[in-house]
Amino acid sequence: MGSLSKGVPGMKKPLSSLPQYPNDVEQLQPYQIKLMQHQEEPAHQLVQKINQIIANSSATALMLQEIAQLLGVIFQVDCCCLVPVTSEESSEAATGNWCADEYLGLPHPNEIFSMEQLLMDSPVVQCAAEPLTIEDISIIQNSLVIGCQYLPLPIKAVLAIPTRFGGNNNGVISLIKFQPYDWSESEKQLLKALESSCAIAFSRMAQAQLIAHQQQYLQKSDQHQSLIKQLTLLSRSNLELNQMLQLVIASTAESLQADRGLLILLKYTDPLFRTRPKKQVPRAKATVHAEWNRATQIYGTSTDTLNESFLLSECGLCQRVFTDSGKPLIIDDYTEQNDTSPAASLFAVKELPTALLMPLESQAKVLGFLVLQQKVARNWQPAELNLVEMVCAQVSNAIIQSQTLRQVQTLVDERTAKLQSSLELQAKLHERTRQYVEQLRKLNELKDEFLSNMSDRLRYPLTNMLMSIRNLRLTGIAPERQVRYLDILEQECTKEINLINDLLTLQKLESHQEAPQLETVDLNTRIKDITESFERKLAEKGLRISVELPQETLILQTELESFDRILQELLTNVCKYSEHQTLVHLQASHQVEQLVDQVIIKVTNIGRAISEEEATYIFDKFRRGKGRWTPGTGLGLALVKSLVQHLNGAIAVESVSISDSQLSEICFTLTLPQFSDESKPYSESD
Numbered sequence: 001m002g003s004l005s006k007g008v009p010g011m012k013k014p015l016s017s018l019p020q021y022p023n024d025v026e027q028l029q030p031y032q033i034k035l036m037q038h039q040e041e042p043a044h045q046l047v048q049k050i051n052q053i054i055a056n057s058s059a060t061a062l063m064l065q066e067i068a069q070l071l072g073v074i075f076q077v078d079c080c081c082l083v084p085v086t087s088e089e090s091s092e093a094a095t096g097n098w099c100a101d102e103y104l105g106l107p108h109p110n111e112i113f114s115m116e117q118l119l120m121d122s123p124v125v126q127c128a129a130e131p132l133t134i135e136d137i138s139i140i141q142n143s144l145v146i147g148c149q150y151l152p153l154p155i156k157a158v159l160a161i162p163t164r165f166g167g168n169n170n171g172v173i174s175l176i177k178f179q180p181y182d183w184s185e186s187e188k189q190l191l192k193a194l195e196s197s198c199a200i201a202f203s204r205m206a207q208a209q210l211i212a213h214q215q216q217y218l219q220k221s222d223q224h225q226s227l228i229k230q231l232t233l234l235s236r237s238n239l240e241l242n243q244m245l246q247l248v249i250a251s252t253a254e255s256l257q258a259d260r261g262l263l264i265l266l267k268y269t270d271p272l273f274r275t276r277p278k279k280q281v282p283r284a285k286a287t288v289h290a291e292w293n294r295a296t297q298i299y300g301t302s303t304d305t306l307n308e309s310f311l312l313s314e315c316g317l318c319q320r321v322f323t324d325s326g327k328p329l330i331i332d333d334y335t336e337q338n339d340t341s342p343a344a345s346l347f348a349v350k351e352l353p354t355a356l357l358m359p360l361e362s363q364a365k366v367l368g369f370l371v372l373q374q375k376v377a378r379n380w381q382p383a384e385l386n387l388v389e390m391v392c393a394q395v396s397n398a399i400i401q402s403q404t405l406r407q408v409q410t411l412v413d414e415r416t417a418k419l420q421s422s423l424e425l426q427a428k429l430h431e432r433t434r435q436y437v438e439q440l441r442k443l444n445e446l447k448d449e450f451l452s453n454m455s456d457r458l459r460y461p462l463t464n465m466l467m468s469i470r471n472l473r474l475t476g477i478a479p480e481r482q483v484r485y486l487d488i489l490e491q492e493c494t495k496e497i498n499l500i501n502d503l504l505t506l507q508k509l510e511s512h513q514e515a516p517q518l519e520t521v522d523l524n525t526r527i528k529d530i531t532e533s534f535e536r537k538l539a540e541k542g543l544r545i546s547v548e549l550p551q552e553t554l555i556l557q558t559e560l561e562s563f564d565r566i567l568q569e570l571l572t573n574v575c576k577y578s579e580h581q582t583l584v585h586l587q588a589s590h591q592v593e594q595l596v597d598q599v600i601i602k603v604t605n606i607g608r609a610i611s612e613e614e615a616t617y618i619f620d621k622f623r624r625g626k627g628r629w630t631p632g633t634g635l636g637l638a639l640v641k642s643l644v645q646h647l648n649g650a651i652a653v654e655s656v657s658i659s660d661s662q663l664s665e666i667c668f669t670l671t672l673p674q675f676s677d678e679s680k681p682y683s684e685s686d
Contacts, residue, residue: 042190043193046193047194049070050070050194050198050201051197053067053070054197058208060205061095063096063205064084064096064205065097065098067201068080068096071098071173071194072175075191077159077176078153079100079103079148079151079175079176079177079178080098080173080174081097081098081143081147081148082097082171082172082174082198082201082202083147083172084202085139085142085143085162085169085171085172094205126159126160127159127160128195129161129195135169139162139169140160140162140174144172147172148176153178155177156179156180156181158176159174159187159188160172161173161192161195163199163202164195164199165199166203170199170202170206171199171201171202173194173198221383227251227252227387228387241398241399241402242289245263245290246292248290248391248394248395249291249370250290252388252391253292253372254292256372258372258373258374259293259352260292260371260374261290261291261292261293262346262347262371263288263289263291263370263371264286264287264288264289264318264369265367265368266285266312266366266368268282269284269285281312281319281322282322283311284312285310286312286318287308288305288307288308289307310344314344315342315347316342317329317331317334317343317349318369328356328357328358328385329355330356330357330380331353331355331357332377333354333377335353347371347373348373352373352374354374354375354378355372355373356372356373356385357369357371358389360392361392362396368399370391370392458496461493461495461496464488468485468488468489469485469489472485472486505642506621506639509643509645516558516559516562517559518558518559518676520556521563522553522555523549523554523555524553526560526564527547527549527588527601528547530564530567531545534571534575538574538575541578542580543580543605545583545585545586546583546585546586547586548586548588550588554588554599556672556674557674557675558647558672559646562643563647563672565643566640566644566670569636570603570640570670577608578605579605579606579607582607583606584603584604585605586604587600587601588600588601596673598671598672598674599672599674600670601672602667603667603668604667605665606658607666609655609657609664610655610664615653619638619651620638648673649670649671649673651669651670654667
């Protein structure tokens with residue numbers, strides 16, 4: 001049947017074919033034939049048809065297109081245009097156009113027709129409403145410019161009528177023919193009869209557009225309120241300044257639908273700038289502290305300009321903040337500006353020529369800039385500019401607060417460091433005093449324990465000796481009893497001599513008065529001799545001993561007397577603290593540790609466990625494990641440790657619990673250098 005299109009100024013596109021309405025046309029064919037004879041009846045039904053379209057269609061350009069098609073078919077014209085009257089602030093005109101099928105696809109004529117000339121030529125443009133005012137002529141002229149600028153053929157006849165709603169013009173209906181035509185009075189009357197229904201359609205569409213604009217405004221207002229609330233929360237958060245700036249520029253640029261956002265801070269190098277004239281450009285260095293890019297959000301690429309710097313004197317865009325009095329600075333197309341100095345390269349003005357630059361100010365000092373850039377020109381609304389200004393105010397306050405907090409924090413850190421140093425010194429003095437007190441306490445305990453042990457070790461033998469002497473002085477004592485008392489005297493005297501000798505040996509070893517007298521011994525033979533001498537003593541305790549020696553003779557350079565005493569004391573300790581009817585294991589081996597030949601001797605027995613606490617002092621003088629009441633001087637393991645150190649060796653003890661038993665496996669590990677020179681390397685020939 002025809003073609004419908006939406007005409008928008010500044011966008012040229014050909015008319016396209018839209019949905020047809022054969023039912024409507026078939027029903028209206030009788031009205032076309034009897035149009036002149038039955039004027040009132042088709043006018044009434046046409047009004048009903050238009051009202052039905054208004055009721056059933058959404059308030060969009062499609063509704064006007066349906067009405068334009070209906071009128072075009074009824075009036076048998078070549079083209080019908082319904083153009084609403086738009087306000088000066090609105091640049092859009094959602095028109096309803098219809099064109100007959102035979103004119104679709106025709107090329108646009110090269111000849112340009114002046115609408116003013118058409119209006120002056122009365123046979124071409126006629127109005128169904130009389131009389132015409134200057135305002136009506138202007139409205140019709142504007143509607144023809146909007147609705148008829150893309151028609152395929154020259155306009156030869158136009159019948160138009162402006163529609164009124166609420167006393168104001170809200171649209172124009174134009175019937176167009178591409179051939180000369182004399183409009184009849186009945187056609188004018190019919191078009192005038194349809195004016196009120198079309199006015200309702202224009203009004204409904206205007207209301208829908210107003211509602212849509214208000215919804216967009218409310219949506220933007222909600223976004224702006226949400227942005228302000230988000231920025232308020234950010235200013236109260238504990239985020240670091242650069243993190244906060246990054247969130248601020250991202251939220252602001254995304255909320256205002258910019259293509260790119262930058263936050264640039266200035267570092268002044270001119271200390272006298274505050275006393276200079278305001279329009280003078282200071283010496284300062286600008287650095288990008290935060291950036292948001294729509295392309296970055298889409299493709300996830302990293303920003304290259306973050307932390308990039310430039311001198312203020314090298315950027316004409318930033319200099320205008322100091323030289324121009326107005327703010328904000330809005331650049332529609334920077335490539336068309338007449339600045340003598342170019343913008344900094346990081347602004348990429350060729351790709352993003354449109355810019356909004358708002359200074360960050362505090363106490364008449366510019367701290368930096370908030371920059372929003374776009375690829376195409378944009379008409380910034382006052383509400384959006386106010387929002388950017390509020391964001392800049394909050395960012396400026398945050399920067400000042402951060403700088404003040406940083407200064408206060410630096411001062412606090414300095415004072416805290418001094419106080420901390422003083423407290424640490426006092427703590428060290430207190431700790432050292434506490435250690436001294438603890439050492440004195442331990443020394444007192446050791447002294448008391450030493451005196452107690454020494455008194456016991458000295459008193460008991462002397463008491464036995466004194467009692468034996470008194471018994472020997474008694475008359476009538478049998479000879480065998482005299483021999484018994486003499487044996488006791490000898491045994492106790494031997495104990496006293498051994499105790500004194502052990503104390504003297506320990507004192508000599510701890511003073512390092514003599515170097516070890518080394519000699520080469522056959523370790524296998526020496527161990528066998530010592531263990532054989534202990535077999536009887538072990539058997540009396542119900543113990544058996546197992547000796548594991550290397551197959552080849554193991555040579556050891558050591559001090560023989562000290563080595564024998566170490567092994568004897570270890571076996572004596574085993575006899576005292578081993579569980580009855582258990583096995584004592586002695587193992588000797590050779591190993592190389594860090595290219596040094598070593599001899600390892602392990603003495604293992606089964607007995608009461610040695611705790612970690614006991615292991616720390618078991619080798620100390622007169623210190624014995626808790627709960628061990630076996631008689632002894634408490635010097636054996638202390639003497640072993642001193643002798644081992646005398647031979648440049650090491651000794652350690654390990655206690656491992658036996659499963660399903662209250663006993664443990666105790667192992668004393670003796671490590672001695674095989675040769676007199678500890679550092680003698682182990683060679684492959686050995």
